[in-house]
Amino acid sequence: MPTKRSALLREAPIPEMQGLLQGEPSPVGGRREAGKAERRRAIIKAARELIRETGNAGLSMRALAARAGVSLATPYNLFGSKRAIVVAMLQDVREFHEQFSAKRPADPIDRIFLALDTAIELYVGDPPFYRTLWTAVFDASEGMREEILGPKGDAFWRGLVDEAAASGALREGVNPNLIGQHLDFIRRSAMFEWAVGLIPAERLAATARLGYAFILAGAVTDDRRQKLFAAVTEAQRRLA
Amino acid sequence: MPTKRSALLREAPIPEMQGLLQGEPSPVGGRREAGKAERRRAIIKAARELIRETGNAGLSMRALAARAGVSLATPYNLFGSKRAIVVAMLQDVREFHEQFSAKRPADPIDRIFLALDTAIELYVGDPPFYRTLWTAVFDASEGMREEILGPKGDAFWRGLVDEAAASGALREGVNPNLIGQHLDFIRRSAMFEWAVGLIPAERLAATARLGYAFILAGAVTDDRRQKLFAAVTEAQRRLA
DNA sequence: TCTTTTGTAGTAACATGTTCTAAATTTCGG
């Protein structure tokens, strides 16, 4: 259990983190902010390398600081905690959005499944890395979890459901937000089980798809249900 | 990150743990085993008290050992790790089974919902305690997680679904095990979000019920679907 | 009863995440 002696100085919200990780130029920063950004990048890069080389076990703050060429205190100044660093890596979803945007949109329900597949493909493509990250997600302190797990972190996925709702794919009276929440539950649980080794990579996609299909079958209009039943059958076949 | 210097001596499977926590007498043990059992009980008891009094933060191994009246090394000999101790507390499901058995069984689908409600009621009845425990679940090391999260740990829940399947409530071709898995996903996710504070206690039951209803609606025979749609509507109303 | 085995007490030690301090360095405003 980490020490919590004052817990006031660090723990900063790190307002620019998002922007730095997703976009290119630092918002408006002077030279000072640029330096911080560079150090942040160096730290993230070092963390990536360490995870790739030695797994999560090798990612100690002392090793990380040494590798990034900064002092041990600096990662704490810039990120607040080790967890925040890992979370920052997971939030860098550029790659996913590129992959997803490259493919053709389609029926809103199909889009949901496509996004699911794309994300899983990405994760499974680099198991040691994403496994570590996902494990860390469930290990994160309360504040962090909200960042990734809360509605905010899942905004992209909720948007997909909203599209489906807007196009009239959902049954009268079902709340898209609640559907989205439960799809998130499924996706996260599946990722979690994969991360800890309870689900092998080959079964991950089919497992998540099955859960999605179940839930959507319960939420979709009557005329679309058969298609989702077919998705259930198909996913079950792959899991047989 | 914990030290992993040899990781061979401790980490024992602790074969009798289950029995000790659930049943009364130690399996066949001589006097030696009885002593161990007593120490185990003392440790669990001390852990409970410490969590209740000070929250998870106060549960340090040194404090625990002192309170239990054993040496610091003893909890490691008996449980293997701090996490294993917390997990042992969560596995003590006697109370739940008593509560559940006390109620009348019913339609197999109703039984599933009843079990869900009963479990959640139990957890919400003692938030500081179960919150800590559930948080620890997602914090557990790989071996531990399997213990609680794997099919084995969820055997009770899977059994309920099997009953439903046996009574012909499920659509042709749906695999009860896979249904059970996804119900587990929902339940765990909901518990997790409650544990970390993303879902308030008042919404927990309705949230989990909604997910169950969605999934079961996608899995059940046509004649039973309307009832589950009603459950969806009802749960949504409570969440409005 | 005597010997062997098993398990604990007691305690030191280690690695790690985290915080703190003072000094050094860098940036910024003027």
Next chain:
DNA sequence: CCGAAATTTAGAACATGTTACTACAAAAGA
């Protein structure tokens, strides 16, 4: 260019989970 403010550095320090080790007590087996 200068002083003030902000940050980093280096290193010590702390709490904690965990392991190692020795001495000792108690049970088991002969």
